[in-house]
Amino acid sequence: MTVEYSRQDFQTDQEVRWCPGCGDYTILASVQNFMAEAGIAREDIVFISGIGCAARFPYYMNTYGMHSIHGRAPAIASGVAVARPDLSVWVVSGDGDAMSIGGNHLIHTLRRNVNVKILLFNNQIYGLTKGQYSPTSEVGKRTKSSPSGSIDHPFNPVSLALGAEASFVARTIDMDRPHTQEILAAAHEHRGAAFVEIYQNCNVFNDKAFAALTGREEREVNRINLTHGEKVVFGPDGSRGVVIEGGSARIVEVAEVGIDAVHVHDAHADDPAAAYALSRLSHGPFGPTPVGIFRSKERPVYEDTLQGQIHDAQARKGPGDLAALIASAGTWTVG
Amino acid sequence: MSEAPTVENVDRDTEELHAVAIRFAGDSGDGMQVAGARFTDASAIFGNDLSTFPNFPAEIRAPAGTLPGVSSFQVHIADRDILTPGDQPDVLVAMNPAALKANLADLAPAGILVINTDAFDERNLEKAGYTSNPLEDGSLDAYRVLKVPMEDLTKKAVEGSGVKGREVLRSKNFLAVGLMAWMFHRPLEPTLTWIADKFAKSPEVRAANEMAFRAGYNLGETTEMFRHTYQVPPARLPAGTYTNVTGNQALAWGLVAAAQAARLPLFYASYPITPASEILHELSRHRNFGVRTFQAEDEIAAAGAALGGAFAGHLGVTGTSGPGLALKSETISLALMTELPLVIVDVQRGGPSTGLPTKTEQSDLLMAMYGRHGEAPLPIVAVSKPSDAFECAIEAARIALKFMTPVILLSDGYIGTSAEPWLLPDLDSLPDISVPFTTEPNTPDGEYLPFLRDETTLARPWAVPGTPGLEHRLGGLEKEDGTGNVSYNPANHERMTMLREGKVAGIAADIPPAEVEGEEGARVLVVGWGSSYGAIAAGVHRVRARGRKVARVHLRHLNPFPANLGEVLGSYDRVLVPELNRGQLWRLIRAEFLVDAERFTKVQGQPFKASEIETRLMEMTE
Numbered sequence: 001m002t003v004e005y006s007r008q009d010f011q012t013d014q015e016v017r018w019c020p021g022c023g024d025y026t027i028l029a030s031v032q033n034f035m036a037e038a039g040i041a042r043e044d045i046v047f048i049s050g051i052g053c054a055a056r057f058p059y060y061m062n063t064y065g066m067h068s069i070h071g072r073a074p075a076i077a078s079g080v081a082v083a084r085p086d087l088s089v090w091v092v093s094g095d096g097d098a099m100s101i102g103g104n105h106l107i108h109t110l111r112r113n114v115n116v117k118i119l120l121f122n123n124q125i126y127g128l129t130k131g132q133y134s135p136t137s138e139v140g141k142r143t144k145s146s147p148s149g150s151i152d153h154p155f156n157p158v159s160l161a162l163g164a165e166a167s168f169v170a171r172t173i174d175m176d177r178p179h180t181q182e183i184l185a186a187a188h189e190h191r192g193a194a195f196v197e198i199y200q201n202c203n204v205f206n207d208k209a210f211a212a213l214t215g216r217e218e219r220e221v222n223r224i225n226l227t228h229g230e231k232v233v234f235g236p237d238g239s240r241g242v243v244i245e246g247g248s249a250r251i252v253e254v255a256e257v258g259i260d261a262v263h264v265h266d267a268h269a270d271d272p273a274a275a276y277a278l279s280r281l282s283h284g285p286f287g288p289t290p291v292g293i294f295r296s297k298e299r300p301v302y303e304d305t306l307q308g309q310i311h312d313a314q315a316r317k318g319p320g321d322l323a324a325l326i327a328s329a330g331t332w333t334v335g
Numbered sequence: 336m337s338e339a340p341t342v343e344n345v346d347r348d349t350e351e352l353h354a355v356a357i358r359f360a361g362d363s364g365d366g367m368q369v370a371g372a373r374f375t376d377a378s379a380i381f382g383n384d385l386s387t388f389p390n391f392p393a394e395i396r397a398p399a400g401t402l403p404g405v406s407s408f409q410v411h412i413a414d415r416d417i418l419t420p421g422d423q424p425d426v427l428v429a430m431n432p433a434a435l436k437a438n439l440a441d442l443a444p445a446g447i448l449v450i451n452t453d454a455f456d457e458r459n460l461e462k463a464g465y466t467s468n469p470l471e472d473g474s475l476d477a478y479r480v481l482k483v484p485m486e487d488l489t490k491k492a493v494e495g496s497g498v499k500g501r502e503v504l505r506s507k508n509f510l511a512v513g514l515m516a517w518m519f520h521r522p523l524e525p526t527l528t529w530i531a532d533k534f535a536k537s538p539e540v541r542a543a544n545e546m547a548f549r550a551g552y553n554l555g556e557t558t559e560m561f562r563h564t565y566q567v568p569p570a571r572l573p574a575g576t577y578t579n580v581t582g583n584q585a586l587a588w589g590l591v592a593a594a595q596a597a598r599l600p601l602f603y604a605s606y607p608i609t610p611a612s613e614i615l616h617e618l619s620r621h622r623n624f625g626v627r628t629f630q631a632e633d634e635i636a637a638a639g640a641a642l643g644g645a646f647a648g649h650l651g652v653t654g655t656s657g658p659g660l661a662l663k664s665e666t667i668s669l670a671l672m673t674e675l676p677l678v679i680v681d682v683q684r685g686g687p688s689t690g691l692p693t694k695t696e697q698s699d700l701l702m703a704m705y706g707r708h709g710e711a712p713l714p715i716v717a718v719s720k721p722s723d724a725f726e727c728a729i730e731a732a733r734i735a736l737k738f739m740t741p742v743i744l745l746s747d748g749y750i751g752t753s754a755e756p757w758l759l760p761d762l763d764s765l766p767d768i769s770v771p772f773t774t775e776p777n778t779p780d781g782e783y784l785p786f787l788r789d790e791t792t793l794a795r796p797w798a799v800p801g802t803p804g805l806e807h808r809l810g811g812l813e814k815e816d817g818t819g820n821v822s823y824n825p826a827n828h829e830r831m832t833m834l835r836e837g838k839v840a841g842i843a844a845d846i847p848p849a850e851v852e853g854e855e856g857a858r859v860l861v862v863g864w865g866s867s868y869g870a871i872a873a874g875v876h877r878v879r880a881r882g883r884k885v886a887r888v889h890l891r892h893l894n895p896f897p898a899n900l901g902e903v904l905g906s907y908d909r910v911l912v913p914e915l916n917r918g919q920l921w922r923l924i925r926a927e928f929l930v931d932a933e934r935f936t937k938v939q940g941q942p943f944k945a946s947e948i949e950t951r952l953m954e955m956t957e
Contacts, residue, residue, distance in 0.1 A: 043806055067809070087800050312622075331576050334573070
């Protein structure tokens with residue numbers, strides 16, 4: 001059903017309580033705008049979150065929703081999606097929620113290809129618990145729980161998702177609302193698990209962590225836009241590009257290697273190796289960093305296959321006769 | 336469906352018995368569970384009442400021939416209503432020295448020992464820790480020993496079947512079943528049919544098993560080694576149609592029935608764990624019922640997915656055993672907080688930690704009762720025997736849906752894996768446990784308040800995603816009464832805590848009173864729950880037969896307790912609470928009702944024996 005909505009239709013009467021200046025506000029606006037444009041019936045949308053600053057998100061979306069428990073949103077959302085393939089199911093998560101306590105559920109939801117859209121608000125810090133390093137924080141980060149510098153090696157969420165064989169993997173940035181909406185639309189269009197990393201600024205505990213991609217001058221130099229079917233070039237006048245050789249991606253001066261050597265991005269490739277190589281160009285946006293859709297590949301969707309098994313079984317055996325079932329192991333009669 | 340055969344052609348060497356317990360024991364690779372199950376089915380079809388007790392090691396394959404590798408299956412058959420698999424086997428089939436050593440102490444005085452002599456070589460004797468051969472040293476003189484070279488006979492019997500090498504001896508369990516079939520006048524057809532179905536795809540194995548089975552039967556018939564056969568006539572069970580059912584099977588079927596009675600699809604999410612896995616196995620076979628099974632990545636995800644299913648409008652169920660219940664506890668608290676209907680099945684096993692995964696215990700009651708953070712009461716329903724699991728599953732679902740609450744359904748390994756005849760229920764009389772989804776606003780202002788409660792049940796309304804106009808958000812944060820908005824108001828938190836507590840307490844008005852199976856003048860009451868049902872009932876019968884007066888009550892509802900329980904407890908001088916734990920119900924009863932109940936506990940991973948209950952009650956009634 002297509003419905004005409006405005007952004008206001010997705011706002012609730014609840015006061016939004018993120019810190020002033022938080023990137024979450026921008027993401028909320030992007031999601032609400034996207035939802036209004038997508039025209040999905042509001043009652044068919046479900047937002048499930050775990051715990052963390054981002055996890056307050058469902059309270060601010062005038063759809064169905066559940067603010068659940070730490071890290072478990074993908075499991076709960078899987079239950080919703082498997083029970084009801086007719087719904088549009090979204091998970092909102094943070095880097096602590098999805099990458100740490102919920103890591104297991106994240107990879108298995110992606111592996112199964114359940115039709116849920118997982119939005120990872122990555123600010124590379126624990127916000128709600130007031131500033132400890134997170135599984136995406138860079139090595140050496142000084143925080144309350146790492147005064148000598150973090151010695152944890154961080155996850156690269158896009159690499160992780162590709163490693164879990166996610167069928168849709170993308171990255172965007174909170175401040176770039178048009179880009180975020182474009183990625184959300186693509187995730188929605190993709191039937192299957194979609195993983196979207198959104199770089200999100202925490203101006204209280206990790207301000208300007210993404211300056212390399214958001215600063216006016218820096219983004220000219222560092223932002224690598226991935227577009228399916230196009231050469232991966234970036235920088236002023238497209239002077240730089242990405243070459244993939246021996247399974248690894250590296251950044252080159254286009255003038256030096258010639259434009260023909262530059263990698264053409266194929267988001268629909270069967271093999272996620274090239275997408276993975278692209279994800280390894282940066283570990284957090286500290287230099288040239290790809291954004292856009294790394295991978296978008298159709299593969300069987302868990303609940304569709306399950307539904308198919310139910311249909312097949314019913315076609316073969318009928319809708320299920322309880323009396324026959326309980327007598328199936330053989331019966332006898334006492335006189 | 337077959338008519339129960341009548342007893343005929345009973346020759347004069349046939350001794351008629353009312354009941355007999357037979358234990359098949361061997362190495363865990365010897366197929367003892369299959370042997371026991373086949374004998375059981377033949378007995379069920381013959382019309383005996385029966386009760387079984389499978390007992391096997393946690394290891395998939397412990398070293399062959401050793402004590403830890405011994406697997407056994409006991410079946411108790413009778414011509415009357417029986418309640419337990421029997422305290423002591425009357426017949427022990429021992430496939431090797433380790434099986435003999437591990438089981439001999441249980442054999443009834445002057446019991447029958449059927450021994451596979453081929454396995455009693457020096458190596459096997461040594462592995463079992465024998466310093467001399469019990470077949471030769473006189474240590475078995477107190478029993479009636481039947482020595483059968485089962486391996487040699489099997490080899491000869493299966494010649495021409497086409498099986499070769501190591502496969503040949505695989506059939507020796509059927510030789511043993513065949514021999515027992517002759518000794519106890521079991522019909523051959525059920526076992527032959529089973530073999531034909533099971534091995535339809537491998538004609539050679541089918542032939543070998545049939546040949547071994549018939550050879551065992553004929554061995555009894557033709558040799559003079561066995562002077563006696565035994566006849567246990569069909570039981571005088573109530574009229575009707577029966578099947579043989581294990582607790583896990585009945586529980587799975589009960590969930591399917593509950594979903595039909597609730598007019599909701601069944602969503603069962605689980606992670607494999609002994610002894611609950613068969614519920615997942617059974618349900619996953621029934622896609623044509625619209626059953627969705629979800630084998631999750633872990634116990635937490637299983638609970639989460641089931642809760643998601645419930646939020647989306649399915650009958651959400653998650654099943655596990657003790658360690659898994661511990662992992663699910665945070666999700667159960669969320670279900671409680673969001674007031675969504677969720678059934679959590681716990682097939683208890685010996686604990687703590689990995690404990691005794693294949694052995695039974697009733698030690699998760701306090702975890703079910705209190706094993707969550709915060710003030711988190713929820714209803715508990717307990718299964719008492721395999722066939723009872725069907726009704727209990729429906730009852731747990733009924734409470735969950737009617738009161739919008741998670742419900743814990745306690746079964747255990749003994750119930751889950753053992754079998755008994757089950758009088759098939761009248762499916763037309765299943766209760767209607769459906770609850771309407773809310774589809775319209777529930778306030779005069781046209782709003783939907785997700786926590787506006789039903790005045791009687793205190794249940795909140797259930798509006799599922801996809802319903803226009805009732806969009807709402809649930810969550811684990813404390814919420815304002817009525818609106819469900821997040822609230823940190825201190826008085827509101829207390830009010831909501833009391834409401835959640837009151838909702839569960841109020842279920843007492845919706846469940847039947849505790850029924851005392853009593854006797855005029857009894858001053859002792861036995862209070863039981865769960866799988867000790869059979870042993871307690873049998874123990875009580877025995878002391879009554881010895882002239883003592885004892886009353887008995889068995890609880891299906893453990894939270895809340897039946898409304899009359901306090902009054903019942905107060906009417907007796909002494910209250911005994913037998914449990915396979917250190918006194919968990921006993922503690923609850925003492926705390927709740929201030930009665931000086933006495934505990935009677937056993938924590939050996941084994942069910943109670945009727946004789947243990949009997950002895951204790953004889954002491955109490957002196």
